[in-house]
Amino acid sequence: MFKLPKPNRDLIQVVSTGLVLVALSTVIFLYAGGYRIKRDENGKTVKIASTGMVSVKSIPEGANVYINGVLATATNNTIPAVEPGKHLLKVVKNGYSPWSKEIQVFPELATDITAILISQTPRLEPLTNTGAKNPSVSPTQSKLAFLSEDSENPGIWVVSISDGTLSLFRSTPAVVLKDTLYIKYSKSKALEWSPDEKSLLIELENGDYQLFGLTEKTVQRTLAPEDLRQKWAVDVLKKRKDFIEKLDIPQELREIAVSTDAVWAPDQKKFMYKKAAGTQLEYRVYNSEKPLPIGEQVDALVFSLDKSTPQPKIVWYSDSFHLVLTEGSPEVDQRGVIYIMRIDGTNKTEIYNNTLKSSSVFVAPGGDKIIILTSFRSSGQTDLYTVGLR
Known part of the structure; x- marks a missing residue:
């Protein structure tokens, strides 16, 4: 009679252990990939459902993160196993305006x-104290040129705003072109930077123009400033057109992108433009990033305003994901309100609401400060001030 061989216990143990390890590895892999076991609404059917993750950072860090009103973690962490769909995210830190977004x-x-968290008590510090007028920022947002009727060195001054030490006592503004016996540069009407930041186009008090070379320290009269501006614009747009040609952009936006109507972000991957929509004027941002960050839109509506209402002056924030808006008429009312807003139109947060002498606002490359032109003196002397955001 044939006898069956006895089971090999060692073999069974090895196979069983292997199966357990495979199952455990599969569970760990699925868990790490965001899969979770879920029951349906009736609680009868069990299924494995895929989830997502939310990685939340804040500047400054150390803020609490809430999802749908429930504390989830602190910033600079990743929240795993978040169910797909819409959620209300809120970031809160003491002393800062709360941040929220769906x-x-x-x-x-x-x-x-x-x-980006904004301090509820922004610090206001002088950058100049001997007067400043008609500030103009360089194309790389790294330098400011301005006029000063300083008692010792009246003329055109330049200060670096990219060194991270913006204050009256740490920054080193320098006079680059002093007033002469015949020409009062300190009373000029306007300053314009060349694209390569090597020259300044100066509109003098009498309406004449001069071109000042910052490197050679040379001054020459310019009889055709519009021709010079046109040449500068052509040089800038040619470089931009070469970049645009490589992108898959609709034709109507392609034409806007290479025009002076487009306001390009510091990262040169996004631009803001305006679009008429009936009685409304839409402010939109086109994002050419590849790949597009999760949750971002290629062509996003930031906000829209009635054409008949005063329009804000807008500049890009240094991270290329936020805009800085100046509302009001500072040149007329000597007052204005400055906000920061994300490019999707969320989190419009007030930065400054006080005396303002110009609607031009400049963002320090580090993003920790903005620079404004204002005055707190009875004499009416205007100076550049920094507003600390954090």
């Missing part, structure tokens, strides 16, 4: 969020 979470993907 976000879209996608299965198996991480949504990255960086919250």
Whole structure:
């Protein structure tokens, strides 16, 4: 009679252990990939569902993160196993304006969020104290040229705003072109930077123009300033057109992108433009990033205003994901309100609401300060001030 061989216990143990390890590895892999076990609404059917993640950073860091009103973590962390769909994200830090946004979470993907938190008590510090007028920022946003009727060195001054030490006592503004016996540069009407930042186009008090070379320290009269501006614009737009040609952009936007109507972000991957829509004027941002960050739009509507209402003056914030808006008429009312807003139109937060002598606002490359022209003197002397955001 044939006898079956006895089971090999060692073999069974090895196979069983292997199966357990495979199952455990599969569970760990699925868990790490954001999969979770879920029951349906009736609680009867169990299924494995895919979830997403939310990575939240804040500047400054150390803020609490809430999802749908529930404390989830602190900033600069990743929140795992978030169900796909819309969620209300809120970032809160003592002493700073709260930040909130409805976000879209996608299965198996991480949504990255960086919250710019604005101090509720911004610090106002003088950058100049001997007077400043008609400030003009360089194309790289790294230098400011301005006029000063300083008692010792009246003329045109330049200060670096990219060294991270913007203050009256740490920054070193320098006079680059002094008043002469015949020409009062300190009373000029306007200053314009050349694209290469090597020259300044000066509109003098009498309406004449001069071109000042910052490197050679040479001055020459310019009889055709419009021709010079046109040449500068052609040089800039040629470089931009070469870049645009490589992108898949609709034709109507392609034409805007290479025009002076487009305001390009510091990263040179996004531009803001205006679009008429009936009685409304839309402010939109086109994002050419590849790949597009999760949750971002290619062509986003930031906000819209009635054409008949005063329009804000807008500049880009240094991170290329926010805009800085100046509302009001500072040149007329000597007052204005400055806001920061994300490019999707969310989190419009007030930065400054006080005396303002110019609607031009300049953002320090580090993003920690903005620079404004204002006055707190009975004499009416205007100076450049920094407003600390954090």
